[in-house]
Amino acid sequence: MPLSAAFTARRKAFRAAVLRFYRRHKRDLPWRRTRDPYRILVSEIMLQQTQVDRVIPRYEAFLARFPTLGALARVRCADVVRAWLGLGYNGRAVRLWQCARHVHAEHRGVLPRELQQLQRLPGVGPYTASAVAAIAFGAPVAAVDVNVGRVLSRVFAGRDDLATARVHALAHAVVPPRAAGEWAQALMDLGARYCRARPRCAECPVRTMCAYTHRYRSAIQRGRKGAASDRFHGSNRYYRGRIVRVLSTDVDLTVRALGRKVKDGFALSDVPWLLELLRGLARDGLVRVLRDRVRLA
Numbered sequence: 001m002p003l004s005a006a007f008t009a010r011r012k013a014f015r016a017a018v019l020r021f022y023r024r025h026k027r028d029l030p031w032r033r034t035r036d037p038y039r040i041l042v043s044e045i046m047l048q049q050t051q052v053d054r055v056i057p058r059y060e061a062f063l064a065r066f067p068t069l070g071a072l073a074r075v076r077c078a079d080v081v082r083a084w085l086g087l088g089y090n091g092r093a094v095r096l097w098q099c100a101r102h103v104h105a106e107h108r109g110v111l112p113r114e115l116q117q118l119q120r121l122p123g124v125g126p127y128t129a130s131a132v133a134a135i136a137f138g139a140p141v142a143a144v145d146v147n148v149g150r151v152l153s154r155v156f157a158g159r160d161d162l163a164t165a166r167v168h169a170l171a172h173a174v175v176p177p178r179a180a181g182e183w184a185q186a187l188m189d190l191g192a193r194y195c196r197a198r199p200r201c202a203e204c205p206v207r208t209m210c211a212y213t214h215r216y217r218s219a220i221q222r223g224r225k226g227a228a229s230d231r232f233h234g235s236n237r238y239y240r241g242r243i244v245r246v247l248s249t250d251v252d253l254t255v256r257a258l259g260r261k262v263k264d265g266f267a268l269s270d271v272p273w274l275l276e277l278l279r280g281l282a283r284d285g286l287v288r289v290l291r292d293r294v295r296l297a
């Protein structure tokens, strides 16, 4: 579909403002000093649902331990999970290891360049595949996660709840073909710094062309309440993390002994709940339950 002259002019101004902001203020992050596809893949998987400041030291330690995809593919899954502990969402470690094994076996240890092939790798979702294709290989594709989607929805539609298909169409229409990698990281920085759930429009470098700030100026000034920072404490996700952490040191425990270590006041009536968590962890490839004994996979 041909783009309107108004959209083309707005896109040009938006691209220029975003790239200008990024080139002046980009964060110096370790994965921005490399084009190594494996290192970029590791960073993208670590950054899913984990904040940058927590990722940096773990990223460097992980790569010191597994400096290449081949090094990662040659170790046991449990070694990778142990190296991952502290980042949370430990299933990501299993998926990264499975991906490394697959690439080692099927692609001679070299990550493929084409987006479609990246998308077919185990554990690599559409966002990660696009980010690796754009950042490592310079492919003219858009990497769209929740934060990037929020920026684009607000700037071009003046709202937060644009349908996913429209967000993706917008993302593909605005990506600069010759700077897709830089663009992906620039939009991430813009979202992280200004266009959060509670946006900081007054300081944002694209405020003059943003539909959201024009439509919702008064609502933005009032602000919204942030989410509670410890909302995961005591949730099943919290206990899944504790289980994996305990099993990384106590390598083989009975179900009840494990329960006593992960939950204060653990009682017999908690056994079905614990078994349900263990079944989920086993499905994700993180633990193995043999009769009454539990260990890391």
Ligand code: SF4
Pocket (backbone or CB within 6 Å): 151, 154, 155, 194, 195, 196, 199, 200, 201, 202, 204, 205, 206, 207, 210, 211, 212, 213
């Ligand atoms: S002006 Fe506000 S709503 Fe628009 S992109 Fe910037 S922070 Fe987001």
